[in-house]
Amino acid sequence: MxxxxxxxxxxxxxxxxxxxxxxxxxxxxxxxxxxxxxxxxxxxxxxxxxxxxxxxxxxxxxxxxxxxxxxxxxxxxxxxxxxxxxxxxxxxxxxxxxxxxxxxxxxxxxxxxxxxxxxxxxxxxxVLTEAVADITLMLALMAGRNDGVAYSLVKNGGWAKPNFGWSPFTFCGPQLSTTASSPARTVGFLGFGRIAQATLARLVPFGITHCIYTSSPTSRPDVARDAALQTKYNLKVLERVDADRLARESDVLFVLTPGGKETYHIVDATFLRKMKPMSVLVNTSRGSVVDSDALATALREKWIWGAGLDVVEGEPAITTDHPLVKEPQCVMVPHIGSATFQxxxxxxxxxxxxxxxxxxxxxxxxxx
Amino acid sequence: MxxxxxxxxxxxxxxxxxxxxxxxxxxxxxxxxxxxxxxxxxxxxxxxxxxxxxxxxxxxxxxxxxxxxxxxxxxxxxxxxxxxxxxxxxxxxxxxxxxxxxxxxxxxxxxxxxxxxxxxxxxxxxVLTEAVADITLMLALMAGRNDGVAYSLVKNGGWAKPNFGWSPFTFCGPQLSTTASSPARTVGFLGFGRIAQATLARLVPFGITHCIYTSSPTSRPDVARDAALQTKYNLKVLERVDADRLARESDVLFVLTPGGKETYHIVDATFLRKMKPMSVLVNTSRGSVVDSDALATALREKWIWGAGLDVVEGEPAITTDHPLVKEPQCVMVPHIGSATFQxxxxxxxxxxxxxxxxxxxxxxxxxx
CATH class of the missing domain: 3.40.50.720 (NAD(P)-binding Rossmann-like Domain)
Structure with missing residues (x-):
């Protein structure tokens, strides 16, 4: 030594x-x-x-x-x-x-x-596929169900305050799972590798009906794999689409693509403006794929419902002045996607x- | 009118x-x-x-x-x-x-x-089964993965501070999903009705291998249903057990039983002392089933790893003095289990x- x-x-x-x-x-x-x-x-x-x-x-x-x-x-x-x-x-x-x-x-x-x-x-x-898929699903649920705000409210004593008026639509958000009266859900993946597919598997019992994804333009379509996944998970649709359709049709959009120049700011203002007003964006891959300022604007102006992030461009230098930290509809954790003992x-x-x-x-x- | x-x-x-x-x-x-x-x-x-x-x-x-x-x-x-x-x-x-x-x-x-x-x-x-099962799974993930603390850290600017030292086991918690080197998980249900079964369905893609549950002593065993569920979900074990085994064997324990006198404080200090040190408790049914003081002690003294609660005895009068609000390993939301627009x-x-x-x-x- x-x-x-x-x-x-x-x-x-x-x-x-x-x-x-x-x-x-x-x-x-x-x-x-x-x-x-x-x-x-x-x-x-x-x-x-x-x-x-x-x-x-x-x-x-x-x-x-x-x-x-x-x-x-x-x-x-x-x-x-x-x-x-x-x-x-x-x-x-x-x-x-x-x-x-x-x-x-x-x-x-x-x-x-x-x-x-x-x-x-x-x-x-x-080895980290399953741990990251776990937290990806968690952030989708947290962002949809307002759980950042709800958690902070309880921890700050707000549950006990008189102005916490329970009413039928207090804290409501879009539901990830389907119901008899709301029987269709489309999940979208920007990048469809191991972690995306492990996330899709977790989404199946929520009643997901449609899965669309976008892959690198240089990658070859894998029609046989897609057909097998569609059958295995009993999906109405499993289809590779362009980024335009991905943005327009996803109820929950998962960013699960490598970082680097090829994917820099793919999710920008133009992309976010196409998304559904009740949709949720989740990023558990690399912060550089998402334009933070555009996402903050999208949340503030209600282009989309919410966001759940494990990664942010410029991390770990994310202060309370950061535009996403200031957005109540943005749930963030400090890049702990693979943080389990196992x-x-x-x-x-x-x-x-x-x-x-x-x-x-x-x-x-x-x-x- | x-x-x-x-x-x-x-x-x-x-x-x-x-x-x-x-x-x-x-x-x-x-x-x-x-x-x-x-x-x-x-x-x-x-x-x-x-x-x-x-x-x-x-x-x-x-x-x-x-x-x-x-x-x-x-x-x-x-x-x-x-x-x-x-x-x-x-x-x-x-x-x-x-x-x-x-x-x-x-x-x-x-x-x-x-x-x-x-x-x-x-x-x-x-009609609320699916929405509550969604948040039940979310709280299990949040409590295991330290996501209350992690979320607060980011929102308070702690990610950017020099003492946020990334090291291989920072923010680690027990992993809900199985891995090749950690291939078994036991989930336990205190109460095994509609919401519990909808939660179990969501846990299957996480690789859950064992499911045990406790039902009201006055209810009749349903052996045929249990055998069908075990086959459907490809579980090694699906078994009705007593409360003692439920406490001792569960990696994640879900409280999903009605409130009232019959279930008052079933989860008390005696029960919690039997639980595994890396286990997680989730309650999305009624606060009265869990003794809050005992749970706070269990978290403080590390009898268990964490807790995720949508309900707390005495809600909504839950102030910052409440022993569970003060516990960092307790994730709480204000009874919003069914709070989705749908x-x-x-x-x-x-x-x-x-x-x-x-x-x-x-x-x-x-x-x-």
Missing amino acids: SSGSMASLSSPSHTRLTSIVSHLSDVRPKVVICRHLGPAMPLLLDRKDIDIVLWPEDRGCERAWLLENIKGAAGVLVLLPERVNEELLDAAGPSLRVVSTMSVGYEHIDLPLMAKRKIRVGYTPD TRLDMATRAIDNLIGGLFGGEMPAEL | SSGSMASLSSPSHTRLTSIVSHLSDVRPKVVICRHLGPAMPLLLDRKDIDIVLWPEDRGCERAWLLENIKGAAGVLVLLPERVNEELLDAAGPSLRVVSTMSVGYEHIDLPLMAKRKIRVGYTPD TRLDMATRAIDNLIGGLFGGEMPAEL
């Missing part, structure tokens, strides 16, 4: 092993770990074949520390806040073989540069497996 | 009809409507065969107004806050034939007294249909 590490491998119980592997010590690859990984840490600390440098504090890794400690490293485990760019690669030097990010997103990593320098890149898709442990484990695979030239469970 | 009504039936377009039915005016039964019913009002106002007295303000009906105006009425349409007791019946006099409540609950109505005086009673079950319109329509049926000796769609 180098200086900067939190734990030691040379405990008494490791004495014999240490002597056996001591001849390897000169070639043990150095790896930098940018955050303590909680219950997943033993998967790293118990290994005798790596030299671990761990950011020692329970907060974001400082850039200066990272640039200093990555010198001569063969691998680095990063998270979304760590920019993996030329500066970092130059600081590491030619020893760097693998970058493993504990995230499904990889916009913080300069992929062309990585390819040029032949550095392998691992990420953690799939999923974060799986993500950490996957990131470690990718790191080890890349270090020793083996298989990486999820390589970009 | 009597004085106190908000709308007039004698608009110009009604002149001919008014003259036709004018000979009936002496026998038109008087009905008192305790709240404006929004878009459902035309169903009452368009009728020529009733004399409507409508509480004229957009807030709870005052008792003194009701006692005064109900004199000689044949029917009354009430909501949960209106106590239908001997005082009210005596004020109405022997003309009263029907009480119609726009609610699924009827603990505000003295049913034995109604039977004694041969007054018919209507209520509005079924469902409240259906409830109002059903309440009007019950009222008219009872007035004229016809069928009431949902009679107690």
Whole structure:
């Protein structure tokens, strides 16, 4: 272990092993770990074949520390806040073989540069699909049912105040589930990958009848898959449509597409003006897809009913002056879509497996 | 129309009809409507065969107004806050034939007294099942995923503060859905009626594997129904159990049972102490079933993970001093389980249909 590490491998119980592997010590690859990984840490600390440098504090890794400690490293485990760019690669030097990010997103990593320098890149898709689909459904319900305002009212004592007059339409919002007198619902997906499909599965028992989605123009239609999903979920419609129809027809619109230039501000004022006045927008993918100012205007001027966001452009610098924070019909949580003990442990484990695979030239469970 | 009504039936377009039915005016039964019913009002106002007295303000009906105006009425349409007791019946006099409540609950109505005086009673079950099941699932997700705290943090600008350190287990909670590495979930229902079963249906795509429930000791087991549900939802277990097993085995426990003496404080300190430390309690039925002080202790001392409540004993007098309002792990909304435009319109329509049926000796769609 180098200086900067939190734990030691040379405990008494490791004495014999240490002597056996001591001849390897000169070639043990150095790896930098940018955050303590909680219950997943033993998967790293118990290994005798790596030299671990761990950011020692329970907060974001400082850039200066990272640039200093990555010198001569063969691998680095990063998270979304760590920019993996030329500066970092130059600081590491030619020893760097693998970058493993504990995230499904990889916009913080300069992929062309990585390819040029032949550095392998691992990420953690799939394992967070279910957790994000859970919170996606939750935000759709919260935004439709005014639950941000309702929650704040109770926490501020407003339930007990005389002006809390119960009347038949107090706190009413559009209903996600169908009823006998309101038997049709259209859900729309901007992006129709794993998380979108897991969200659709959760929506089926709500009586959803129509599902429409928009995919990247460069992607090929998958007619067989769509037909299979339509049959499986007994939907009247499951159809790939253009963005215009997606905006016009969705009762709930889910943004579940990667970030980056291709999807920047797809949901802008023009898009939002086409949406139904009782519709709800949910974004649990990347803040950059939605124009925050346009969305705030749409909520204020009642172009749409409500919004539920786990991500916002410019996060985490979202202050009380932010136009969406000021909108009562906007429910926001701080990018916690994958924040469950089960999923974060799986993500950490996957990131470690990718790191080890890349270090020793083996298989990486999820390589970009 | 009597004085106190908000709308007039004698608009110009009604002149001919008014003259036709004018000979009936002496026998038109008087009905008192305790709240404006929004878009459902035309169903009452368009009728020529009733004399409507409508509480004229957009807030709870005052008792003194009701006692005064109900004199000689044949029917009354009430909501949960209106106590239908001997005082009210005596004020109405022997003309009263029907009480119609726009609610699924009827603990505000003295049913034995109604039977004694041969007054018919209507209520509005079924039509709110889907709306309440929606919010039940939402509260389970919010309570598990710390979304009360997360929402407040963003709304108060905390996302932007330097001490918001993203680390792998920040804001983590137990995951409702199953994952490959965490493949089992047990949901428990205290009460297994319509809303509980609609909630179970919504939980199936989350990968729920076990469902247990407790019913009133006086109810008969329904083995055939349970076997059919287990097959339909592909569950490893669907079993009626005692309250002890329900508390010990549930990952998420849903309280969905009527209020009243039989269920008073079933969820008390003894019950809560048996629950799993990572479990979540959701109550969307009646506040009286859960001992609020015991639940606050359970949350504070981490006997359980979190709670999501749409109902609280003593509501709406729930101030910031209330022990549950003070608990960060308690998510609360102000009894808005059925608050959607679709469902409240259906409830109002059903309440009007019950009222008219009872007035004229016809069928009431949902009679107690």
